[in-house]
Amino acid sequence: MPTTARWAATLTLTATAVCGPLGTTALAAPDLGPSGLYAPSALVLTMGHGQSAATVTAERAVTLNCAPTASGTHPDAPRACAELRLTDGDFSALSVRAGVMCTKEFDPVVVTVDGVWKGKRVAFERTFANECVKNSYGMTVFTF
Structure with missing residues (x-):
């Protein structure tokens, strides 16, 4: 040669x-912004019994970071982040799982979410009839 x-x-x-x-x-x-950095996706989710976040003391709180990788104190951060990516961070778009059966017991549970999703401020609050109903929304996001 x-x-x-x-x-x-x-x-x-x-x-x-x-x-x-x-x-x-x-x-x-994934999710590189114009500056070449990851757009932050860091959330704090809380849960407490009562009818509104204004009158409830949080009983549980978890953190969920989805960029650059899934982490935090959420029990299943990777699956919760994947689920949120499917709805582009829209918590109200999480649907009820098929086949879940809950009692009609009224023991209201309030879930709040505060933080940022892909660099945009997020504030979400929802009251569920009971904890079973809360856990039936989506697959893992509200299961903590």
Whole structure:
């Protein structure tokens, strides 16, 4: 093999080895904003018994961070983040799971969500008839 061909092959292999992984990583990076940073998605979810957030003391609170990776004190952060990505962070778009049966007991539960989703401020409050009904919305977001 001539020397020129060897140098060309060596340079090609070196460029592929060095630049190839960089291109793959850049394509896989989710939710990059215009500055090249992740748009924050960090939420605090609370739950308490009562009829409104104004009159309820939070009994449980969890954190949920969805960017750049799922984390926080939520019991199933990866699945909760995946579920929220499907609704683009719209908590009111979470639907009731099929086949869930709850009693008609009235023991109101209030859930609040505060934080940011993809860099936008989020404030959500919903009162459910009881904890079973709360847990039936979506798959994992309100199950904490």
